[in-house]
Amino acid sequence: MTVTAPDGSGQPTPRWKQAVVATVGAAAVALPLVWIDEPVMARAAVVAGVCLVLWLSEVVPPYVPTFVLWALTPLLLQPFGEAFGLERVLGWSADPVL
Numbered sequence: 115m116t117v118t119a120p121d122g123s124g125q126p127t128p129r130w131k132q133a134v135v136a137t138v139g140a141a142a143v144a145l146p147l148v149w150i151d152e153p154v155m156a157r158a159a160v161v162a163g164v165c166l167v168l169w170l171s172e173v174v175p176p177y178v179p180t181f182v183l184w185a186l187t188p189l190l191l192q193p194f195g196e197a198f199g200l201e202r203v204l205g206w207s208a209d210p211v212l
Contacts, residue, residue: 135171142167157190180207 142163150156164186165179184203191198 131171132173135167135173138171139164139167154191154194157194161186161190 143160146156146159146163150159161183165183168174168182169176169179184207187198187203188200192200196202
């Protein structure tokens with residue numbers, strides 16, 4: 115399977131770049147869970163790390179990390195309070211200040 119670059123050039127993404135993104139993504143998930151003692155902060159760091167890896171690596175279109183943020187925040191953080199429920203998370207995006 116070949117992944118094409120999100121810049122529209124149609125050029126395949128090199129395998130080494132995919133490997134680097136997978137390694138950094140795994141580290142972004144594992145390290146916060148090991149080093150951060152507070153569960154809310156650890157899960158928030160996982161969500162932020164995954165979104166940052168996807169956004170900075172550019173292996174997916176730029177809007178995908180936003181969808182990941184909208185999906186992972188309620189899934190991982192809702193058990194810690196209603197402030198992380200789906201309605202509230204989507205409300206953050208509708209904030210006129212943003």
